[in-house]
Amino acid sequence: MTITGEVGAWGARGKGAEPAVTARGLTKVYGRGDTAVHALRGVDVSFSSGAFTAIMGPSGSGKSTLMHCLAGLDTVSGGQVRIGDVELTGLNDRQLTLLRRERIGFVFQAFNLLPTLTAEQNIRLPLEIAGRLADPELFDLVVGTVGLRDRLGHKPSELSGGQQQRVAVARALISGPQVIFADEPTGNLDSRSGAEVLSFLRTSVRELDQTIVMVTHDPVAASYADRVVFLRDGLLVSELVGPTPQSVLDTLMKLEA
């Protein structure tokens, strides 16, 4: 367990390849003048490809904002973000949208699926929006991995919460994105379903060599990751490689203190 004030180095378990996502001096300010809120105050961080990284921090630490900025969902106030070799800052809405479409997968806490579409249609949706065809082998592999083969024709309302999140994971995987951002993917699930979903995320990193960045406040969820980075008051303050629920909890306690 290492705690460093300056976290810019690659995680120890990074596979040594080019980082999938990089942020340099990232700042984000909401509002202006007296009411300005500095959500991010200059974050430098990299996420290695093929690794599962968790972002943690107390409420209001800026972890969701960081994810939104990294994923091109929100504009940044200062600094740089790169996804692979693409610089996000300076891209317009359309370019950002196309980038999300091509290179990023999402799993949200809730409301992940379109209620009018079946599970299979939901999974294929990103590809269809991009006008691409699903690789049948990949589709088969993904559906098999998340265990949804007999549920493909169901509408979201006919699926359990855990099944819905698994569909969301499958959808994120299907386009083979450079990185998947998961925002509290188990926040609405009971512990058993949550464990299932986290296992799938982990498996996809191992077997499909997928890069995943997950925001969570649950130490158990974070322990599934290869590496955990900690945020407080808009700054990256700590990092943990090979986390266990206990080590994550300890770090959090220290941050709160």
Place this chain on the structure above:
Amino acid sequence: MLRTTLAGLRAHRLRLMLTSLAIALGVGFIAGTFVLTDTIEAGFTQKFAAAADRIDVAVLPGPDKGDEPSAISDATLEKIRATEGVADAQGLVRGTSALIGKDGKAAGDYPTVGISLPEGALNRTSIVSGRAPRTPTEAVLDEGTARTRGFKVGDTVAVLDSENARHEFTLVGLFDIGLDQEIGFTGAVGYTTDTARKMTGQRGFREVDVAAAEGVSQETLRASVAAVVGAGHQVKTGERYAADLAKANGASSEFLTLGLLLFGVVAMFVAALVIYNTFNILVAQRTREMALLRCIGATRGQVFGSIVLESAVVGLLSSVLGLLLGYGMGAGALAVLTAVGAPLPSVAASLTPRTIVLGLVIGLTVTVGAALLPARSATRVAPIAALRSQAEEQTFKAGLVRMIFAALFLVSGAGITAAGMAMKPGETALVVVMAGCSLVFLAVLTLGPVIVKPLSAFAGWVPARLFGVPGRLAVDNSRRNPKRSATTTVALTVGVTLMTVISVLTGTIRVTYAHQLDEQFPVDYLVRSQDRSSELPRAIAEDLRTRPELTAVVAFRGSTARLGTGDEKYEVGTFTPAPGFTPKLNEGSIDRLVPGAALVADHVAERLKVGVGDRITVRTAKAGAVELSIVGVSNQESGLSGVTVPEREFDRYFGEVGDSQVIVNYSDGVDPDRALMVIEAATRPYPTAKVTSSTEVRGEFDEALDMMLMIITGLLGLAVLISLLGIANTLSLSVHERTRESALLRALGLTRPQLRRMLSVEALVLGLIGALVGVVLGIGFGWAAARTMTENVIFQLPVPQILSFVALSGLAGVLAAVLPARRAARASVVGSLASG
């Protein structure tokens, strides 16, 4: 609770604005109708009163006796003048005196009216330039005629008297026609009283106006004049006279009011659908809010009350807005009518208390009434719903009650419609068919949610393939809440159905009429007198027969006579035979029309209960009673008179009557323009003989139909506009509901234009569904209604028009989606994901 409701209203200001606009438009139309007619009426009353101020007593002849319009004789006028208390009495003359235009032919389609301008204080005609006529060689013209015919003060004008003799006058002035609708239509020439009598050939006066001597009251004068003129005349005080005139005028404007109100009712019905839908969606969206209220102790009654109160506030505000709108529309319509030259009094538009009360009551009742059902469903929200995190997707199952009602409406509606179509064509049949069609429409309204799903698949087939993922998502969205989609589209269906009915009816009438014209006898030209009733010299037809360019010159003549022992007069006529002209008969043969024989028209045969082989007595003017045997029955399309006798016999019975009309065909290979020149040359010596070509007649008829179609479609456009507000409303509420869904799609890589396109396609599909149902119903209803109008209807589908209705509805739907789509696309992804 009241405070909660008001706070809710403030919070949903924008959302309720479109709803308010829907009600305001409906109320505005109704209020506008009243503003328009009230103002016109008030103006007329005021003008009549002003005109009647000059006269103390008016004497009018009794009802017409027989053919002679009743009039007041010279002797009566003299008696009135001699009555004690009378300062002055003037007789008014009115008749026909055709003005000759600069081309030497009688001016206009109808002959101008000849009137007298009495001298002194009793003259009610106002001269606007020049002066009134004083000598027998002076005349005045109304401003409009002078302008269109190019005459100015100082010119010499030629006018025909009642015997068609030409007289010349010096034009000494122009007058204002005031409120006289007849003169507004035909134009008029004014003379001194004596000249007017000579020119119009009228023996008596239409009216005698009396001025009282000083100190004599109107009522006293009325009594003494009434005693002098005796029974058979109406004697009224000036005040009463003005009131009666205003009342008669009011009766005619009532017709206009009723007609316009019909469209107002349609608009209000559509507005009610829009309101119902809006409140339904609002209630659905606020399920958690309602549940929370119930959790913290609000009773069902309070929840119900809060929704009703909300609707009442919306209804009241939009009714007030509607009244203002109506005032503007009424004033605008007045300005337009005045600008196109309708003879209307110029007064400021008036918003009467009656209009205000009616507008408020209608707006309030419709709004609250439409919100009652949604309010009731709000009371069914269980308190526990507050704890559920996500509103459930609405599912719809066609209930048994719905199906039973729909079947009931459909079967009874179809039955009644069929019964109406089986009836003899006429007004009763039309009313029955309309009732049946209304029931069928109710069936469709009830079935709406059931049929909207397959229809959206049908209407969305092309868009789903054309617009890729956004297209397919849009088609899915258009049917995810069938009840909502159905109500939204039915509002549009109402307008489109009515428009289609009107377009089918006019198309059918057009074709049927054209076919009837062709059936009769393909006439190229028609020569008749300007006033349609006076005779043409036989010389015209005789002259035309000598021209080699023309064939088949047929002259019709007619007179009236009593048949059998009855007192009623029938038209008895004849025609000059010509090759190629064989009038169509229902029964019998034209070849048997020999001296002593007659053809009767079908309506006469029916009335007198006679047929081929029977005998009929005609009491003729010259030959006394003659007994004729009936050898054929003609129908209306043949153009023949009630009784038709051979040409020579006619002369023997009625003398040398002139031709009523002459039909002319030109020979093959002759240039139509050349033929027209020949006919015009032959008629030149007769100023009142007017030549019309059949293409012109058809053109006029077509124009009249087109005009009607345009006006009705325009008025129905309001209902369509309101239904579009409904589409915009439903969409913007749906957009609001699907904020997170849209954000998710954006996160997954849907671009802003794609998101906008998705909503546009959804609106397009909704518009198309509404239009398709409307067009199918409209064609059916139009067909049924056309069958009730005449026999042998040739059904005509104006395909381009109907296609344009569908296309315009789709386009309008897309337009309605512009604002909601913009708002949806502008929303920030992060903000929407976090919200609610």
